[in-house]
Amino acid sequence: MAEITASQVKELRERTGAGMMECKKALTENDGNIEAAADWLRKTGLAKADKKSSRVAAEGRIAMAQQAHKAVLVEINSETDFVAKDENFVKFTDEVAQTALNGDAQDVEALKSTKTSYGPTVDEARQWLVAKVGENVQVRRMAKLESENTIGAYVHGGRIGVLVEVKGGNAELARGLAMHIAAMNPPYISPAHVPADFVAREKEIAMAQVKDSGKPVEILEKMISGKVAKTVSEITLTGQPYVLDTNQTVEAALKAAGGAQVLNFVRLAVGEGIEKQADDFAAEVMKQAGLA
CATH class of the missing domain: 1.10.8.10 (Ubiquitin-associated (UBA) domain)
Known part of the structure; x- marks a missing residue:
């Protein structure tokens, strides 16, 4: 030998x-x-x-890569937060994000078969990482924006990532909007994007709340409209107080930037939608000690 x-x-x-x-x-x-x-x-x-691969991986990291008029986010999951902070894991996630930015892959499955800068495909590199860290690691999601408009990108603590496409304004505004979306998580861009059935349901609820108030019909209608408008403002990006200047709404900030418009955004948070396993620590200790 x-x-x-x-x-x-x-x-x-x-x-x-x-x-x-x-x-x-x-x-x-x-x-x-x-x-x-x-x-x-x-x-x-x-x-x-x-x-x-069958073990639940609900921790992990959101990694971002950006250049000129395109940006990408990838969510890569691990089983524990400890591994999510491991140097090897962080390097892998950054490499995957850069690979996604440089390549043509438009979804995770295509990304997995894309070669990294150092040779192996993303999935081969993932397998090696699994062997090194001893945990299930999965490349779960990818979001990519390419546009001639301004793209803002922001990752908060490796846990929440946002991409936002803004027509008009500048890079500073776009990044600020991405930070706002990360913090406030608005489901919709503006009232025009809120589904009609949601508005109708809110009107029904508002009517039920004020119908016995004894006020005149015209006053009731104003009260209902006000309640619905307040709810819609709370769930829309443009209606929310801007986190970088809470004295104005996002809509006002966009107007102040020459009438800029938010055309699209995507927000990823680590582990959202994954059913985490609730371990009974006491039972596990008893099992290991042969008492259960």
Whole structure:
């Protein structure tokens, strides 16, 4: 059997990103052949990834990449917040975001088969990361905006990411709007975007609230209109107080910027929509101790 040298281990680590002990084992298993060892790591990494793929991954990170008139967000999940902060995980998420920005992939499935800057595809790199961190890791979502208009992009703490397309205004305004959307999470851009059935339902609720007030019909109609308008303002971007200047609404801030318009936005938050497993810690301890 060939003697495994430190330089071989170093080369294999640089090529695959696997841990030192895993690289040494791979070289030992393959008689010092680096190419064969790299393939062996890929195969074993896939096996480990398959075993962990059923475990819930609801933590993770939102990564962003941006240049000129395009920007992208990717959500990549891990099982724990601890791994989400791991240097290897952070590097992987940044690489995936940059790969998405540079490539033609328009959805996650296409992104997974796209090659990263250092050779392997995104999914191959994910499998190696699973082997390294020991947790299920999934590339879950991707959002991409390309436009000749201004694109604002913002990520808050790696947990919430926003892209917003603004016609008019400038980059500072677009980023400010992205920060607002991250903080306030408005479902709609403006009253024109609020579904008619939602407005109708709010009118019914408002009528039920004031019908026994004894006030004249014309006063009741104004009260109902006011209640509905207040609710609509609360759920629309343009109607909300602007987080960077709460003395004015977002609509007023857009008007002050020469009549700028928000055309589109997307907001991703880590783990939203994933049903997290509620572990009973006490029961798990008892099980491990053989008491349950």
